[in-house]
Amino acid sequence: MAQNEPALLNIDIWTDWSYIEVMASGRPQEFDSNKVIWAAMDTFWSNGFDGTSMQQLLKSTGLSKSSLYQTFGGKQELFIRCLEEYTLAMKEKLLTQLSLSKSGIGFIREVLLSAAEEAKASSIPKGCLIMNTATEFAQSNAAVSRAVNKGIEAFRTVFLTALKKARSAKEIDADADLDQLSSYVVSSMSGIKSMVKGGVDEKAVRSIVDIVMRSLS
Amino acid sequence: MAQNEPALLNIDIWTDWSYIEVMASGRPQEFDSNKVIWAAMDTFWSNGFDGTSMQQLLKSTGLSKSSLYQTFGGKQELFIRCLEEYTLAMKEKLLTQLSLSKSGIGFIREVLLSAAEEAKASSIPKGCLIMNTATEFAQSNAAVSRAVNKGIEAFRTVFLTALKKARSAKEIDADADLDQLSSYVVSSMSGIKSMVKGGVDEKAVRSIVDIVMRSLS
DNA sequence: TTAAATATGGACCGAATGGTCCAATATAGA
DNA sequence: TCTATATTGGACCATTCGGTCCATATTTAA
Numbered sequence A, B: 001m002a003q004n005e006p007a008l009l010n011i012d013i014w015t016d017w018s019y020i021e022v023m024a025s026g027r028p029q030e031f032d033s034n035k036v037i038w039a040a041m042d043t044f045w046s047n048g049f050d051g052t053s054m055q056q057l058l059k060s061t062g063l064s065k066s067s068l069y070q071t072f073g074g075k076q077e078l079f080i081r082c083l084e085e086y087t088l089a090m091k092e093k094l095l096t097q098l099s100l101s102k103s104g105i106g107f108i109r110e111v112l113l114s115a116a117e118e119a120k121a122s123s124i125p126k127g128c129l130i131m132n133t134a135t136e137f138a139q140s141n142a143a144v145s146r147a148v149n150k151g152i153e154a155f156r157t158v159f160l161t162a163l164k165k166a167r168s169a170k171e172i173d174a175d176a177d178l179d180q181l182s183s184y185v186v187s188s189m190s191g192i193k194s195m196v197k198g199g200v201d202e203k204a205v206r207s208i209v210d211i212v213m214r215s216l217s
Numbered sequence C: 001t002t003a004a005a006t007a008t009g010g011a012c013c014g015a016a017t018g019g020t021c022c023a024a025t026a027t028a029g030a
Numbered sequence D: 001t002c003t004a005t006a007t008t009g010g011a012c013c014a015t016t017c018g019g020t021c022c023a024t025a026t027t028t029a030a
Helices: A033-047 A054-061 A065-072 A075-100 A104-120 A129-137 A142-168 A178-197 A202-216 B033-047 B054-061 B065-072 B075-100 B104-120 B129-137 B142-168 B178-197 B202-216
Strands: none
Touching: A033 A054, A033 A065, A033 A075, A033 A129, A054 A065, A054 A075, A065 A075, A075 A104, A075 A129, A075 A142, A104 A142, A104 A178, A104 A202, A129 A142, A129 A178, A129 B129, A129 B178, A142 A178, A178 A202, A178 B129, A178 B178, A178 B202, A202 B178, A202 B202, B033 B054, B033 B065, B033 B075, B033 B129, B054 B065, B054 B075, B065 B075, B075 B104, B075 B129, B075 B142, B104 B142, B104 B178, B104 B202, B129 B142, B129 B178, B142 B178, B178 B202
């Protein structure tokens, strides 16, 4: 892929009727749209967009080809739905985790260290779907770029919230520019994850996290 | 792609005879192997491994299919040659740049800021071939991982040299752990480049660079 | 001039690609 | 029960994929 996008409207409202709850009669859907999206997301997450074939997608979702095309429109449309769902779910999960954590700084450290866990694990590191996609597509496809941007902004928002919490608790400098710092944390997160994908070991990852954390406070 | 590697020795000495200078008679090669590698590298760099087709490769290199297969073995072998050449060339270029620069810290800042240039440019950002590949393949292919690791180590070496120079010039703390810092710089570089690919604007990139630089001294 | 060695272009390969289409099936409401 | 509406599985599509192979062209050394 990584070519220019086709010259058509990419508003999947027109092809994906799952937004509308029942409305008309007929045979009901036999699958859970959300589970399908998560299954597809996991496949894209591990293999990238180009690296994922329709066959893999059909296998992991359990759908038939026509169901997938009818419901989601196509590979790219499904992919973008996955990016959106990923963004939404991650943001929610992280904000919950943040609200449960005592310290804003501690929360950020936890999140960064979760990358180190991937380095320790024997399985192949998946990284972050949003940043993987940024790397794969760069700015070659407008619809994808839009979804990636929203993802990055979501992460930035989460970290900004954490930094504000940290400032309130006087964990960080009172007059630090939190907007800039939040971008820095996203960037650092992305860098660390790519190092893990590159094979850097857990110890090295932890020392990078330490340096990042030191630069916050 | 992104599957497991085939169970065969990947020592391209056996398939690529361009190492041997002439030795036997016969029709001489009509193309410059190095130029071919650079043309292929540029294509892989822009589109990734999966995103690059043989057709594109033949077009960008100007080779015929048989010449390419005869000379390099195949798509993956050529790709790995590109990774190696990229590593070598980048290391050399950066070390030269470093030796010409007055300050180790200044050099690192220059390199990080070069990512900001990509954000400013209207063309699609290519990022770093090594980190792009790390992201695309993760640890799914041993031969590729080996090449990626060598690349990361090369970058680390460059930055380590710069940091030592900075320490000699008392630009940074005398008892900083330069090994750790060099990994941190590579990670930061990678993070910044992925932010650029994700569409973050130049100003934001520059502020991230500032924070990274501040954490060094 | 001849033989050996190499380069080259293109035909050809099977498999897989993303995508379309339709007949059969199943369900809900009238 | 009948009809309208959806879902579903699979046949089918042209195209492209990476890769092999061979006949031909070209060059060097003997």
